[in-house]
């Protein structure tokens with residue numbers, strides 16, 4: 001589903017700084033891969049490269065049959081809209097929309113409005129345990145609940161790839177593991193390829209495979225704990 005081959009990223013600093021070199025990784029549909037690593041090693045930059053938000057220096061990223069290299073800005077935006085789901089540490093739930101509306105946003109961006117979009121969004125909210133709160137406002141939710149909304153929004157349009165950057169970074173440890181398990185279960189059920197960046201080894205261990213991004217490359221450090 002997601003194929004990364006010989007990816008190189010050199011920052012245009014003085015002197016130029018190589019973040020990663022010849023990095024390769026395949027993530028299959030329904031699989032979750034965790035990436036850990038020291039602060040500043042390039043984990044978030046790697047996620048940005050995977051979604052085409054940041055240019056790479058060389059190498060290949062394929063989502064299904066689509067190669068990102070060579071796509072223009074509009075095509076990359078469409079690819080992100082249609083085939084990617086994102087979960088961030090800071091939730092990014094929109095305060096002026098209800099929970100149902102927040103979850104429906106990816107569908108609206110695809111031109112899907114009305115009853116069908118509402119039904120899909122409601123269904124996703126049910127799956128993350130917030131079905132009864134569909135008409136509620138984000139201001140009334142806890143951090144863990146907000147991240148559940150973000151998970152529903154990331155999966156509602158059945159993306160091929162879900163990228164999660166420190167999705168539990170703003171949550172207390174007890175709640176963090178529940179939310180993380182929900183995210184991983186949602187990715188697996190949705191048959192997406194999941195890439196989770198985290199500082200937490202405990203969180204990473206819930207994924208199917210764990211890699212450490214180091215200056216000398218991506219090294220598998222833990223096999224599946226499942």
Ligand SMILES: Nc1ncnc2c1ncn2[C@@H]1O[C@H](COP(=O)(O)OP(=O)(O)OP(=O)(O)O)[C@@H](O)[C@H]1O
Nearest residue numbers: 011012013019037038039040041042043044045046
């Ligand atoms: N466009 C850029 N120009 C210059 N430096 C950059 C650019 N993008 C990222 N960096 C630097 O690249 C390094 C990697 O950043 P990145 O945020 O990817 O690391 P990270 O592993 O996710 O760190 P953390 O775990 O602290 O979030 C950092 O030193 C950052 O300052």
